[in-house]
Amino acid sequence: MNLFNPRKERENELKLMGRLPPGQSLTEKFPVLHYGPVPHYDMSQWTFSIYGEVEAPKQWTWEEFLKLPMREITMDIHCVTRWSKFDTRWKGVWLPDLIEQGIIQLKPTARFVIEHCEYGFTTNLDLQHFMKPTTLLAIEYDGKPLDPEHGYPLRVVVGATKENAKDPDTRYFWKGGKWLRALEFTQTDRPGFWEQAGYHNVARVWQEERFEGQW
Ligand SMILES: Nc1nc2c(c(=O)[nH]1)N[C@H]1C(S)=C(S)[C@@H](COP(=O)(O)O)O[C@H]1N2
Numbered sequence: 121m122n123l124f125n126p127r128k129e130r131e132n133e134l135k136l137m138g139r140l141p142p143g144q145s146l147t148e149k150f151p152v153l154h155y156g157p158v159p160h161y162d163m164s165q166w167t168f169s170i171y172g173e174v175e176a177p178k179q180w181t182w183e184e185f186l187k188l189p190m191r192e193i194t195m196d197i198h199c200v201t202r203w204s205k206f207d208t209r210w211k212g213v214w215l216p217d218l219i220e221q222g223i224i225q226l227k228p229t230a231r232f233v234i235e236h237c238e239y240g241f242t243t244n245l246d247l248q249h250f251m252k253p254t255t256l257l258a259i260e261y262d263g264k265p266l267d268p269e270h271g272y273p274l275r276v277v278v279g280a281t282k283e284n285a286k287d288p289d290t291r292y293f294w295k296g297g298k299w300l301r302a303l304e305f306t307q308t309d310r311p312g313f314w315e316q317a318g319y320h321n322v323a324r325v326w327q328e329e330r331f332e333g334q335w
């Protein structure tokens with residue numbers, strides 16, 4: 121006998137809509153995944169920096185960061201451990217806004233972005249992906265500041281909009297570093313923490329680029 125299972129029903133709906141990537145299943149929770157401890161901050165000491173292939177390196181305090189232009193975006197997010205979460209609402213800074221408003225200026229040699237997080241954790245994305253409307257430096261989830269275990273005060277989020285759910289360039293959620301402290305722009309790519317541990321360097325969800333090498 122098949123008892124009514126609202127999660128399974130919703131998952132089927134999403135699959136029919138073409139929003140559930142291969143090998144993924146719907147979660148209504150928000151799982152926590154990371155290596156190492158959750159940092160705790162004295163926000164008067166916190167800074168965020170941008171350096172590397174930029175015309176001038178920049179640093180912001182938390183107070184200054186909050187004055188940067190912010191936008192809201194609702195996205196589907198897909199974890200390599202096979203859960204997907206739909207219609208998640210984020211608020212934060214979008215890199216192209218900083219460029220357009222002259223707050224930062226990239227050198228034409230900038231091609232990759234290294235996210236530097238607390239305790240030396242890094243992850244890497246190509247600049248093109250970082251400039252997509254689905255890559256955000258998020259300070260809020262669902263109308264509230266991030267939970268400490270989800271990256272408070274600042275994390276990168278990557279995903280797909282509902283309208284463009286099947287974008288073949290959608291990346292797995294680990295490309296979103298929690299406890300972000302700096303962005304480094306580089307000429308050449310540099311695999312990050314999970315990428316060096318065998319996760320796929322590009323990590324496109326619809327192609328199931330989960331692992332490479334010795335897996
Ligand atoms: N700083 C840091 N960020 C990280 C990680 C980590 O180990 N350290 N893990 C990544 C992985 S593997 C995933 S799946 C997502 C999980 O985000 P969540 O805990 O908010 O669900 O964070 C990513 N960001």
Ligand SMILES: [Mo]
Nearest residue numbers: 153200201294
């Ligand atoms: Mo992950």
